[in-house]
Amino acid sequence: MTTAIAGDRADARRNRERVLAAAADAMADQGLDVPLGEIARRAGVGAGTVYRHFPSKQALLEAVFARHLEDLIASGERRAARYAPTEAFFGFLLDIVELSSRRGHICDVVTADTSWPRPVLTASRLRFRQVLAALLHAAQRAGGVRPDVDPEDVLALTAGCVSTLTARHDRPAGLKLVHLTLDGLRPCTPVTKARPFRDDPQAPCCAECGTGLTARPTGRPIRYCGPTCRQRAHRRRLAG
Structure with missing residues (x-):
């Protein structure tokens, strides 16, 4: 009697593990909406076995x-x-x-x-x-x-x-x-640096190379870090 009960419990544990493994594979293939019938088929058990271990899809x-x-x-x-x-x-x-x-x-x-x-x-x-x-x-x-x-x-x-x-x-x-x-x-x-992104309007930077700039208190806003970038931008505008 005891041996039979132990065997039944071992079978139940094995079936539960088979259902869990099949459910994981089925969800990986078909998503969370995979039907319980498909999970039972993959596990090689009947739908009733699935419901005995897991009374709902949520469970x-x-x-x-x-x-x-x-x-x-x-x-x-x-x-x-x-x-x-x-x-x-x-x-x-x-x-x-x-x-x-x-x-x-x-x-x-x-x-x-x-x-x-x-x-x-x-x-x-x-x-x-x-x-x-x-x-x-x-x-x-x-x-x-x-x-x-x-x-x-x-x-x-x-x-x-x-x-x-x-x-x-x-x-x-x-x-x-x-x-x-x-x-x-x-x-x-250092994938991030303590310098502004060039599209941040609150943080001035060179329009050509992106180097951070010191804002002028008066006059026209500075656009380039130096003559090299200014000339490079000018040549690009002429080529365009």
Whole structure:
């Protein structure tokens, strides 16, 4: 009797895992609106088996997303234990991008605050953010990440990387763009500079090269940083 019960429970666990795996694949292929019947077909079980484990589509989606977050949490914890802080942080971000781009739609759930108010998913999302924040702060203390970014910045940047990788059919080319983007988090890569953009009307800059200019208190506004840029602009106007 006990053996039979244990066997039934093992079968139920296996069926649940099959449904979760099939649901993750189906959503990656067809989006969040994939029918439960399609998920059951991919899992090789009947629709009744799906409903026994997940009484609603919402419950199934929550379980799939929570599982994905738990996988990422485990990845972050492993990296924190095995690698130096900066290496662990950037490796974790690449794990997020690669896994999420394959499974699809997870970034909407990770970044949203109100779309999925289910307790299981809320707990997983909170733990994920804690792991991300811990890795970020450790890398910043080690001097490997610029100090002016916070976890929300990293989440937004990572979500953009997922979209970039998903949109590129050439995966190596997409990964190259992802690496270039994430390198902007390093202090040795000043992708932003303390000078005005040339289209900012409140901050004068050279109309030719973009170098910041000191505004004149009186007279006509200065347009160029020097004679070289002034002559270059003049030649361009003549050629046009």
